[in-house]
Amino acid sequence: MATTKAEPKPATASTKAVNKTYEGLTREDLLRAYRLMYLSRRIDDREILLKRQQRVFFQISGAGHEAMLVAAGLLLKPGYDWFFPYYRDRALCLALGMTAEEMLLGAVGAAADPNSGGRQMPSHWGHKGLNIVTGSSPTGSQILHAVGCAEAGRLFNAHPDSAAKAEGDYREFKDVVFHGDEVSYVSCGDGTTSQGEFWEALSSASNNKLPVLFVVEDNGYAISTPVEVNTPGGNISKVVSGFPNFHFEECDGTEVLESYRAFKRAIDYIRAGKGPAFVHGHVIRPYSHSLSDDEKLYRPEAERKDEANRDPITKFYKWLVAESLATDKELKDLQTDVDTEVQDSSDRAVEAPIPALDSYSQHLYSSTLDPASAAFETRPQFPVHVEGETAVAPAKTMADLINACLKDEMKRDPRIVIFGEDVADCSREEYLKQKQVKGKGGVFKLTSGLQMEYGADRVFNSPLAEANIVGRATGMAVRGLKPVVEIQFFDYIWPAMHQLRNELPVVRWRSNGAFSSPAVIRVAIGGYLTGGAIYHSQCGESIFTHTPGMRVIFPSNALDANGLLRTAIRCDDPVLFLEHKRLYRETFGRSPYPGPDYMVPFGKAKIVKAGHDITVVTYGAVVPRALQAAQKIERENGVSVELIDLRTLNPYDFEAIAESIHKTNRVIVAHEDTLSWGYGAEIAARIADELFDELDAPVKRVAAKDTFVAYQPALEDVILPQSDDLFAAMLEMSKY
Known part of the structure; x- marks a missing residue:
């Protein structure tokens, strides 16, 4: 009896030989990448629908950026690396582990929103467990934070004891987890590259060979302003190419594999300890800047149609099919699964409770450590020197006792770092070691001797850039250091206003208590100088007392300066510590040294x-x-x-x-x-x-x-x- 051979079943993508890998990515990796990209776009679409239904109150999308962001997310490590994303980075955050429901909870302003508990606009990402640091709206102000975070990781790696809780530290501080090859990721749009803080961050990362991954997502527009108006020559890669110690990549950010290759080379360079990297991806913006914007007013139809042909999701879908990695049916089934997930997540989000109406005052300041409490009230322990039969405690100036406090606290807490303009004894350490110079230690000598005692990795000069000082300090404090930084003159504090108003004092509140940034900003202030004139005599403390979340201290004498500065350092809130220049060495208010644990509580006249x-x-x-x-x-x-x-x-x-x-x-x-x-x-x-x-x-x-x-x-x-x-x-x- 004759037999016939059975007809083979039609081959599907999943039954074909798919042992081939793409840049080390398996079929499963690539399908996951597509799912994340499609999920990101569908969340955007759902938020737009909810906005039109008045269930969402603002919407800004990451559409068109998905391919390069998912590529980055496949290579970076959530909860290991640190992330300072901007509002287009939805796809990255999904790749790191955020869920559709978490994002939609943020969109509706729900109490359970992990980004901010309903305090911040949607797409301002923050997730404690994933090391996604709370973000704000000012463009580029987070870039310096990433630099400071990278510096903190390097210090922890070099000095593991600085990650441990210091004995006697009143701050509720959990031991810092650090890794020798962690990356600090920070991203921005092409428009943000015009901001001064962008350039300050590149400069510091370059000088210090810091493990920062700078990502520019160039969609060609800063709202309605085209890239050639923002950037000389219209290409930021060409402009930044002269920075030393960097690895540079420029790629088509609508292509998954090209983006993956670029990010892999960049991240490998950083993890090898060679320095920072810069990835410039050319992406698209198929939707308007936000739902508050109408791009038809400034972009012609032909331009928008041409851009639609580069849509990364459509392109990747076609590529997966062409490479026999998936069939149309498999991808349609995947899309249906994602649509169901988004619908279910949306249904739950719109029904989620909103924050309690009396919760607005929570997390302005530390809820566990009150610097006005009795824990910060100690008695001075004056040293006694005997002259003849008389006990004498020698009086010291305010400058002396501020310096003494800094020395005491640096000894007590290895997490403390001090930097600012001219605060080091000498940046060229060989001059100190060879005793060619005595060392400066600040224009008023208040940090004199600190570098010589504690080393140049804990006491160092900053660039002449006030935003750089405060921005880096903010990132360090988020990461677990205790920066005590100096603004040389109050008159020059204004370049740091973004950081001092919109960042440092807001970190705890806008993250709903998930993050904090307890940095101390010391500032020389005031007149009565006989010749100080306009730019060395300013006061203006009311501007900062008007800023919620910021403690503002202004002592009048040496003993109070010592005790209040110690409280400022040991408390868990951002502190602006104002030191009157005229009082630094006045006869009035001198005092003996009160001992290494003398503190004055805040709010006690x-x-x-x-x-x-x-x-x-x-x-x-x-x-x-x-x-x-x-x-x-x-x-x-x-x-x-x-x-x-x-x-x-x-x-x-x-x-x-x-x-x-x-x-x-x-x-x-x-x-x-x-x-x-x-x-x-x-x-x-x-x-x-x-x-x-x-x-x-x-x-x-x-x-x-x-x-x-x-x-x-x-x-x-x-x-x-x-x-x-x-x-x-x-x-x-x-x-x-």
Whole structure:
């Protein structure tokens, strides 16, 4: 009996020989890449639908960027590497492990949103477990954070003990996990490459050979501005190519394998310890910048159609079929599975509870460590030197005791790093080792000797760039270091305003407590310098007390400076520590060294002089001037003044003010900054609001004239509040 051979079944992609690999990627890897790309696009589409239904309140997509971002995600390690993405990086975050539901919870502003708990716009990524650091909206302000994070990882690798909790450290600090070859990923669009902080970050990463992966996702537009308007020559790769120590890649970011090759070479270079890498991918933007934008107003139909032909999802679909890695049916089934996942995730997200309405105040500051608590109140332990039969504790200046505090704390806590402009003893260490120079240690000598004692990896000079200082400190603090950095003059703090307003104090709140950045920013401030003029005499503390999340400290004497700085370093909040230049070496307020554990709690004012007729509330360099006036009016006119030194401006001790006014029924608020819109206006307003019935006279303010500080000493004396001005105000109030 004859037999016939059975007809073979039609071959499918899954039954064909697919042992062939592509750049080391298997069929399963490539199908996963397609699924992630398609998932990213469908989440975008779902958010757009929800926005039109008014269930989402803002939408910005990652459409067109999916191929290069998934390629990066296949190579990088979630929870191992560190990520500072920007709002187009949906596909990367999915590849790292975020879910569709987590993203849609962010879109609807749900309480369970892992990015921010409903506090931040959608697509501002953050995920603690994956090391995706909370992001913000200002373009490029996160790039310096990635540099600081990379520096922290390098220090932990070089000094493993710095990752351990230091003995006596009051911060709730969990042991840092570090890896010798970790990468700090940071991305931005082509428009962001115009930002100064982008260039500052490249410069520091290049100089220090840091393991930072810079990614530019170039879709040709910064909202409506084309790339050639932003970038000289229209190509950022050509512009940055001169930076030393970098590995550079430029690729078609709509091609998965080409992007994968570029990222692999870049990441291998970084993990080998050779330095930073720069990947520039040319992608597309098939949707408008956001749903608040209409690209038809500035992009012609022909351009948009031409771009649609480069859509990475369509191209990759066709390639998978052409390579027999998947059939149409298999990919359609995959798409159906993704569509179901997105639909189910969306259904759950729109029903998820929103944050409690009273939760807005949570995570402004540390919930576990209160710098106003008794834990930060210790008694000084003055050293005693015997001269003859008399015990003498030698008095030190404010500069001396700030320096002593920094030395004490660096010894106690190996996580502390100090940097800023000119703070090192000498950047060329061979000069110190050969004793060719004595060392500088800051323009005011407050960091003198620290580099020589603790090494150049913990005390070093920064570039002359204030945003660089604060931005890197923010990234270091997120990563687990305790940076104590210096802005040389308050007058030059303004280039760092993005970092000081939109980043450092916001990290904890916008991440809903997932991340924190407890850096200390020391700043020399104030006038009374006899020749300081406009740009070395500024105050402006009210700008920063107006910033939620930032502690603002302003001591008037050596002992308080020492104790408050130690509290600032040991607390778990960002601190702006203002040091008045005129007080650094004044005779007024000198003190013996109080010991290595002396602390002053925040929000506790000091009664400098008790009195019962008039209350004077002030701080900083006005304290000794107010004291001189108070002593004079008591001596000459019999008027008893109670002088309150606030010491800390956020928080401040309103209870002490109220208690004093209850006794005196008259109050003067004095400060060095300009009268109008100054810090004293808030205190005066609160006194009028809450203590009006206690007053026997209107609240009076004494402050600087509403102008700049002049160079000519006679003009400076007229502009800034003097002891005679305070005396006149006290005399006038005593007669009311």
